[in-house]
Amino acid sequence: MHIKTAFLxxxxxxxxxxxxxxxxxxxxxxxxxxYTAGNIDIAAAKQxxxxxxxxxxxxxxxxxxxxxxxxxxxxxxLVKKLQVTPQDNPTSQGLSKDARATLQxxxxxxxxxxxxxxxxxxxxxxxxVNGALEMVLIPSAxxxxxxxxxxxxLTLFREHQAHxxxxxxxxx
Amino acid sequence: MTKRLxxxxxxxxxxxxLLLVSFPAxxxxxxxxxxxxxxxxxxxxxxLRKGDAIVWVNxxxxxxxxxxxxxxxxxxxxxxxxxxxxxRHSGAIPFVCRxxxxxxxxxxxx
Numbered sequence: 001m002h003i004k005t006a007f008l009x010x011x012x013x014x015x016x017x018x019x020x021x022x023x024x025x026x027x028x029x030x031x032x033x034x035y036t037a038g039n040i041d042i043a044a045a046k047q048x049x050x051x052x053x054x055x056x057x058x059x060x061x062x063x064x065x066x067x068x069x070x071x072x073x074x075x076x077x078l079v080k081k082l083q084v085t086p087q088d089n090p091t092s093q094g095l096s097k098d099a100r101a102t103l104q105x106x107x108x109x110x111x112x113x114x115x116x117x118x119x120x121x122x123x124x125x126x127x128x129v130n131g132a133l134e135m136v137l138i139p140s141a142x143x144x145x146x147x148x149x150x151x152x153x154l155t156l157f158r159e160h161q162a163h164x165x166x167x168x169x170x171x172x
Numbered sequence: 173m174t175k176r177l178x179x180x181x182x183x184x185x186x187x188x189x190l191l192l193v194s195f196p197a198x199x200x201x202x203x204x205x206x207x208x209x210x211x212x213x214x215x216x217x218x219x220l221r222k223g224d225a226i227v228w229v230n231x232x233x234x235x236x237x238x239x240x241x242x243x244x245x246x247x248x249x250x251x252x253x254x255x256x257x258x259x260r261h262s263g264a265i266p267f268v269c270r271x272x273x274x275x276x277x278x279x280x281x282x
Binding site: 063071074152155159 | 275
């Protein structure tokens with residue numbers, strides 16, 4: 001439980017910029033953050049598929065891999081079309097750092113302990129990313145197409161969060 | 173010749189009447205469209221009958237499916253795909269997207 005809390009705190013700090021604040025992220029930064037957030041979940045799904053035999057967990061991880069790859073491919077196509085270069089920033093760096101630590105921690109777990117840690121982290125991660133999309137990234141986005149893609153992402157990630165919560169609840 | 177010509181419409185009418193009596197009129201199968209957008213199945217057609225078809229249209233950027241719980245149809249729908257399925261039986265047919273369990277619905281078939 002403390003692991004989840006620690007992650008949530010770190011992620012909340014990473015997404016701290018309120019919409020409309022002077023340090024609100026720019027579109028190139030938002031694109032970078034969204035892409036990074038997707039890649040983090042793809043990496044987590046890859047680890048899950050390599051470590052678990054639980055059918056529900058595998059199915060969920062496959063869903064994460066498939067959907068986040070699709071959204072990131074769309075994001076890449078959009079930034080190319082808009083001729084925007086995603087810009088690295090402290091939020092992306094914070095997310096990546098936390099994700100590396102989480103992957104490292106989970107790499108020492110196996111069986112039911114791994115499954116529980118993975119799915120709890122997925123619930124927490126989607127909750128945090130969804131909050132950030134809703135409160136910071138979508139309101140800060142200037143380009144209409146980027147904003148629309150982020151809104152599609154939010155709809156999708158809410159479904160992911162609900163699915164993760166369902167899997168977590170059913171996990172023995 | 174004149175007599176035969178005059179009888180023809182009569183024969184045709186009789187044959188038609190016979191057909192109507194022998195084979196009760198059955199409505200032709202119809203085709204309906206259900207659009208998937210933003211991880212939701214759009215409005216489902218009312219008054220579905222066995223033999224009708226549904227064209228599932230995926231407008232999302234993600235892969236979906238329309239999969240009947242009883243396996244009577246299963247449309248795999250990559251992003252942008254359109255797939256036609258036929259309703260094989262009457263009754264309530266629950267269905268789901270097998271990739272996104274939160275997406276589901278129930279067809280009511282007369």
